[in-house]
Amino acid sequence: MAIFKKVPHTYTIVFSIIVLCAILTWIIPGGEFERTTKLVDGVERTIIVENSFHHVDNTPQTWQVFSALYKGFTNQSGIIIFILMLGGAFWVLNDSKSIDVGIFSFLKFTKRLEKIKIFRKIGVNNIILILIMSMFSAFGAIFGMSEETIAFIIILIPLAISMGYDSITGVCIVFVAAGLGFAGAILNPFTIGIAQGLSDLPLFSGIEYRIVCWIIINIVGFTFILRYANRIHKNPKLSPVYENDKVWRERGDSNMEDLKYYTPKAAWVMYIAILASLIAFSYYFPETTLKIGQSENTTCVIPIATGLFALLGLVSLRKSVHFFILNILLFTIIFLIIGVMGYHWYIMEIAALFLAMGVSAGISFNRSADEIVKLFLEGVKDILSAALIVGLAGGIIVILQDGKIIDTILNSLAGTMQDAGKITSVGIMYVIQNLINIIIPSGSAKAALTMPIMAPFSDVIGLSRQATVMAFQFGDGFTNMLTPTSGVLIGVLGVAKIPYDKWVKWAWPLILGMVILGFLLLIPTATMNLNGF
Numbered sequence: 001m002a003i004f005k006k007v008p009h010t011y012t013i014v015f016s017i018i019v020l021c022a023i024l025t026w027i028i029p030g031g032e033f034e035r036t037t038k039l040v041d042g043v044e045r046t047i048i049v050e051n052s053f054h055h056v057d058n059t060p061q062t063w064q065v066f067s068a069l070y071k072g073f074t075n076q077s078g079i080i081i082f083i084l085m086l087g088g089a090f091w092v093l094n095d096s097k098s099i100d101v102g103i104f105s106f107l108k109f110t111k112r113l114e115k116i117k118i119f120r121k122i123g124v125n126n127i128i129l130i131l132i133m134s135m136f137s138a139f140g141a142i143f144g145m146s147e148e149t150i151a152f153i154i155i156l157i158p159l160a161i162s163m164g165y166d167s168i169t170g171v172c173i174v175f176v177a178a179g180l181g182f183a184g185a186i187l188n189p190f191t192i193g194i195a196q197g198l199s200d201l202p203l204f205s206g207i208e209y210r211i212v213c214w215i216i217i218n219i220v221g222f223t224f225i226l227r228y229a230n231r232i233h234k235n236p237k238l239s240p241v242y243e244n245d246k247v248w249r250e251r252g253d254s255n256m257e258d259l260k261y262y263t264p265k266a267a268w269v270m271y272i273a274i275l276a277s278l279i280a281f282s283y284y285f286p287e288t289t290l291k292i293g294q295s296e297n298t299t300c301v302i303p304i305a306t307g308l309f310a311l312l313g314l315v316s317l318r319k320s321v322h323f324f325i326l327n328i329l330l331f332t333i334i335f336l337i338i339g340v341m342g343y344h345w346y347i348m349e350i351a352a353l354f355l356a357m358g359v360s361a362g363i364s365f366n367r368s369a370d371e372i373v374k375l376f377l378e379g380v381k382d383i384l385s386a387a388l389i390v391g392l393a394g395g396i397i398v399i400l401q402d403g404k405i406i407d408t409i410l411n412s413l414a415g416t417m418q419d420a421g422k423i424t425s426v427g428i429m430y431v432i433q434n435l436i437n438i439i440i441p442s443g444s445a446k447a448a449l450t451m452p453i454m455a456p457f458s459d460v461i462g463l464s465r466q467a468t469v470m471a472f473q474f475g476d477g478f479t480n481m482l483t484p485t486s487g488v489l490i491g492v493l494g495v496a497k498i499p500y501d502k503w504v505k506w507a508w509p510l511i512l513g514m515v516i517l518g519f520l521l522l523i524p525t526a527t528m529n530l531n532g533f
Contacts, residue, residue: 015395290341
């Protein structure tokens with residue numbers, strides 16, 4: 001009986017889903033929509049032509065379950081390379097023990113805060129977790145942070161472990177918090193911007209109710225996470241990933257009290273080199289236009305950041321090379337935010353930024369070129385399994401697309417809304433978006449696929465197009481934290497070393513609760529006269 005109780009490896013689970021999808025291509029009739037292009041916010045989007053669905057010959061998948069792996073790796077190559085470069089860069093940085101020093105100093109600071117009565121009553125740890133989650137939720141709601149969370153996982157899981165929590169808590173305060181913000185999007189250009197553009201609605205209209213929804217979603221989600229975190233803090237062995245976290249605990253077991261603090265000449269050289277580079281960037285980019293939704297603010301943000309780096313770098317160098325490397329990490333994150341909001345950076349630019357961070361940290365710590373390369377390769381090797389599972393999961397989408405059954409599934413689901421009332425219709429739209437999100441986790445791709453069908457249909461039944469966009473928004477966000485086709489989720493779990501089956505077992509009550517909450521928040525959009533609806 002023991003063999004039946006053994007949970008399959010994550011690779012086995014994902015490959016089994018690929019095989020199941022291949023079987024469905026033999027059962028579900030083939031079908032296609034006609035597609036055309038539409039200009040949305042200055043970008044051409046491929047959309048479905050209304051009432052254009054037609055059946056086509058079946059394309060059953062057989063041996064393609066193996067070629068789908070190749071295509072999956074090809075399609076997800078960006079995220080795969082992104083993960084490998086992050087793993088290598090952070091391994092170089094971790095060699096210096098700088099993050100351990102930072103966590104040790106942070107925990108000493110929080111212990112001092114516990115002496116203050118109000119902080120002790122609320123709980124310093126609770127305040128820290130809420131502040132971190134609020135920040136990442138805001139990032140998800142405003143500019144659609146998703147892939148970027150993988151980089152922060154490597155930083156904040158060691159912090160969570162050191163605070164007495166587990167890796168699930170670390171994933172929650174970054175990835176889940178950003179996911180809650182993504183679902184309750186306020187100004188997210190990748191979901192709200194595209195969906196409203198395809199629905200011919202004013203960009204980011206109805207923001208007042210969206211802000212209310214974002215606050216409610218955060219309160220419910222944060223409460224669930226904090227209750228779990230506090231339970232684990234009292235008894236870490238209750239964690240479903242206690243054994244998996246052994247590798248994280250071993251990495252943090254070094255005695256910080258005995259660590260030697262010093263600053264080699266190489267760190268000063270690196271400081272001068274980085275500062276000179278930033279001064280050059282400040283000269284060529286004296287002003288940057290930061291975009292948040294439709295609002296724009298042009299300011300000399302790069303020169304300001306350069307000045308701060310010059311000051312904080314000098315202070316940190318006088319203290320220890322470890323604090324200087326932490327300073328490099330801090331400004332890596334600052335320039336990541338500037339790049340995303342001001343220069344439309346994506347994973348290529350972010351990966352390059354973190355690679356530069358790793359090399360700078362290695363040089364500052366007086367490592368030779370060969371030593372840095374060796375450390376980088378060790379990091380790549382350590383994180384390789386996380387990168388491979390992303391490519392494997394990409395094969396699921398390949399099978400469904402090549403089997404020509406995605407459009408058939410969508411058309412069948414859309415047909416269920418016939419002769420339904422407003423609340424029922426918006427509920428069905430919501431269910432459809434959740435189901436499609438399991439297959440197509442990309443928000444922009446799903447908007448282009450579904451909104452040309454949903455928006456005109458909402459006119460027929462007298463439902464606000466804004467309500468249809470909200471159904472898409474919620475349906476796009478929550479299940480991203482559970483679907484095995486999400487390269488970001490699989491990448492996050494791989495980096496965190498959390499088995500997919502353990503994550504699903506832990507996360508499904510939270511996701512189910514958020515899905516139910518999403519439906520309740522949709523009811524006012526169909527029954528009340530809300531501004532922008």
